[in-house]
Amino acid sequence: MKEWFSDRHLVFLVAMNVVVVLLATAVSGGLFIDIDNLQSMGGQVSELGILAIAVMLAMISGNGGIDLSVVALANLAGVVAGLVVPHFFSPDDAPVAFTLGFVGLSLLVGAAGGLINGLLIARGRMTPILATLGTQLLFTGLAVGLTNGSAVRIGYVEALSAIGNETLFNVPIPFLIFIAIVALVGFVLKRSPFGIRLFLMGTNPKAARYAGIPENRMLVFTYTFCGILAAIAGIIIASRTSSAKWDFGSSYLMIAILTVVMAGVKPEGGYGRALCLFFSATTLQVMSSAFNLVGISSFFRDMAWGALLLLSLASSRFDLRAFWPLIRSPG
């Protein structure tokens, strides 16, 4: 039953993708499926998609799980790496070492930030929404304090720039990273003991506790992983903008949550599918790019996203096919 339900949602999301792509292609006279536009969309969807996966994992873990600090942490990781790494490796003389250092330090900052979240929630017994709201402000404040509020310019470093801007067999590298993470998270959630425990913990924490699941360790691990995902998004952002700034993507958090909810992840925990999240993220992206291509106001885009969310919720609550005979044979 559950499997069937989730598939129905997946069908809805894939159908929305197809509908939007077909409509946009028709209206733009084929420009929409031009390789340039496909690459541009693939590059854009990744950072938001990865942030959404982090929010999804937190949500699945239950107990009102959510991670509001992801965008702030992504920016903090970029800011710290952008400030520190040039002191050790010259971006001009050792571009590869610089890039490795940048990636490594960003991931470290992300893991540390995620660990703080995990400890606050697991050991401190704080509600996730409050704990991560607090750390969101903390991370943002740190990034502002370190930079005095201005952008950290990284400049053009070939290897680092490649992460966000180059393509491999015509597929943008950030998109490949996004797909790899979707596949990894999808596998872990569905096939690994960790994923099964996480679902149980989210569905029924009491039962999980009696089943001997190490709740605290699971939570700390999950939020640390969220932090690492945030850092990966931060690296892609830094690469795509060759800079890092505390307020980049200030609109991303709500969009990430929207992506997660539209993907059918249960806000109360215990259920979520990586594949649905992928298609949820691409739906929002193709809609947004289609509107820009045709020249429709971004306010209309927000409205359309809202309508899509309601439709998506409806599709998971009611079987839309029940209405089909009514439409086919009126009266």
Place this chain on the structure above:
Amino acid sequence: MNRKLICSALALAFLGAAGTLYAQGKQQTITTVVKITGIAWFDRMEAGVKEFGTQNAGIKTEQTGPGQADAAQQLRVIEDLIAKKVDALAVVPIDPAALEPVFKKAMSRGIKVVTHEADNQKNTMVDVEAFENAAYGARINDRLAKCMGEAGKWTSFVGSLGMQSHVQWAEGGAANAAKKYPKMQLVDAKTESNNDATKAYEKAKELLRKHPDIKGFQGGSSVDVLGIGRALEEAGLQGKVCVFGTGLPSETAKYLESGAINGIAFWDPKDAGLAMNKIAKLLLDGKTVTDGMDLGIKGYDKVKVTKGPGGGIVVKGQAWVDADKSNYKQYPF
């Protein structure tokens, strides 16, 4: 006979194809990307963008921008426009640093790039500034000083610390006061309003609590003076505390009348929109802007051209406007 027919048919087809190509090459698109859509300032700029389109038959102009003032959203809009293959981009960047790679990409694909309010932008062909930012900040500061009797505590606002021009106005004002008015004391400089009147109002209230003896406010973003004015009205301080800053006549009218805002300064975004599009057209025609050139737009009739931080140039006009209660009605925006 038959051969002649084929030849003429071929020639006709060729002509037709050439004609289509010519027509495609002729109608060029200049897209203006603003920081945020739906605020009066950029609505006024859109008037200039549209006017340029109607004046130039071969050019299609349009204006777009993100719904939230987020550099990430603006970047996405520009990426989509590059994929759309526009001929020229005229951009008012939220954060110039974040747009460097995307501008580089645009130029590598032959798209002409013109920016406004971003004289630190490296990857741009021409950056247009209405005036020297520091001089503009100093000019507002002079008016503020006169109102304050050249003494007392004052503070400055910026939209955000990442907004290059706002920071330069605030610093230009501060440098001016430090040089000319030793009795003026700058407190909590460069308060961020996030380009939000409500935020500016809250920050102004905080500052009034912190410094009950404050005598002057210098606004940065065009909505800062609105928030400050509202806070002063609520505290019954209109006329007692001086407020000067960038603002739009239509938005500030109420406070200019009540005296909560003493004076505003601005450049006409419509003229800035015209100037950006005019320069984009020059670039599309294979020309450029030279020192002392007349762009045929008010305030940009004798522009100053300097080398930019990257490969491009910076063009500066003298397009500022001082307004107060007595003359704001002359500017219908």
